[in-house]
Amino acid sequence: MSQSFFYHHKNGISLRKLAPLDLPALRDLKDESWVGTVNTACLNMQDQAAWFEKVSKDKSSLYLIAHAIKGISVPVGLYGFTDINPVNRTCSFTHSVYKHSRGKGLGKETLQAGIDLTFEVFNMRRIDTWILENNIAELKTSQSVGFQIEGTARQAVYKCGQYLDCHYLGLLREEWESSGRVKKYKGSCNTSYQPKDKP
Numbered sequence: 001m002s003q004s005f006f007y008h009h010k011n012g013i014s015l016r017k018l019a020p021l022d023l024p025a026l027r028d029l030k031d032e033s034w035v036g037t038v039n040t041a042c043l044n045m046q047d048q049a050a051w052f053e054k055v056s057k058d059k060s061s062l063y064l065i066a067h068a069i070k071g072i073s074v075p076v077g078l079y080g081f082t083d084i085n086p087v088n089r090t091c092s093f094t095h096s097v098y099k100h101s102r103g104k105g106l107g108k109e110t111l112q113a114g115i116d117l118t119f120e121v122f123n124m125r126r127i128d129t130w131i132l133e134n135n136i137a138e139l140k141t142s143q144s145v146g147f148q149i150e151g152t153a154r155q156a157v158y159k160c161g162q163y164l165d166c167h168y169l170g171l172l173r174e175e176w177e178s179s180g181r182v183k184k185y186k187g188s189c190n191t192s193y194q195p196k197d198k199p
Contacts, residue, residue, distance in 0.1 A: 005067070007121065008191045009113035013106075015079065018055075018063040023048040026078065029096055036135035038157055038166060060084045063094075064117075066110040068101075076101035079114030081122070089125035091118065095138065108141050112181070115145060116189035119176050128170040132157060139167065146179055147171045 005014040027048050034040050041047075055061050063080040067073070077097035084091045093114060097107040118124045129147070131139050143149075147169040155163035176182055188194055 006192065007064075007113070007117050008069070009109075009116060010185055010189055010191060011109045011112060012069055013076075013109050013113035014067050014069050015064040015113060015117065016067070018052070018065055018078075020049075020052060022065055022075065023052055025075065025098065029078070029098060032099065033096060035159055036132055036138070038130055038132060040159075064114070066106075066113065068106055068109070074100070076106045077110045079110055079117075081118060089123065091122075091124055091127055093118070093127055093129050095129075095142075102137075107137070108144060111141055112145055113189075115171065115176065116182070119173055120189050121193060125173045126170060128168065131167050131169060132159075133165040133167060134159070139169075142169055145171075145181070146175055148175075 005016045007015040009015075023045065027043050027045065030037075030041055030043055055063060061080065061082045061084065063078065065075045066077045066079055068076050075098065078095065080094040082092045082094060095107075095111050095114065097110060101107070115127060118127055127147075128150075129142065130153075131142060133139075148171070149167050150170045151168040153166045153168065156166040157164045182189060
């Protein structure tokens with residue numbers, strides 16, 4: 001399959017827009033990871049097709065599939081913008097890594113590429129998300145790239161006999177810009193949109 005990547009990050013992650021061929025893997029991911037996510041869904045391919053049709057027309061969201069070009073040709077995960085607000089320049093993110101790509105640092109690299117794209121190319125001012133307390137890996141990864149817990153909804157989500165806290169995390173543009181990780185890229189985190197020389 002010919003991949004149509006539009007963003008190449010300096011950390012080796014490349015991103016392309018979600019396509020119909022990704023829907024079976026995303027359904028399987030949702031079936032496997034629902035315990036650690038806010039919503040519970042029971043999906044079939046008809047549901048996935050309807051969801052894809054909806055989000056393809058929704059200007060407040062954008063879903064991207066990540067590939068690690070260095071050594072791995074198959075998709076490694078998903079990064080999505082949701083609740084995009086062009087007036088306030090804010091959005092939320094969703095982030096998942098396929099089972100075969102876990103434990104290799106690719107989840108963190110995918111999240112880095114996604115948030116760098118969000119700030120660098122789409123010019124957002126703030127990104128936020130909700131993470132359940134039992135999703136320790138996602139909570140740790142998000143905090144490692146600069147997100148801060150700004151609040152907690154106590155016992156907000158029911159999962160299999162227990163009520164779980166849900167943490168609200170946020171990252172501001174100035175916090176992203178001042179991070180050592182971004183500074184090391186010397187003004188550009190990607191290799192896709194390099195500034196052109198002025199005449």
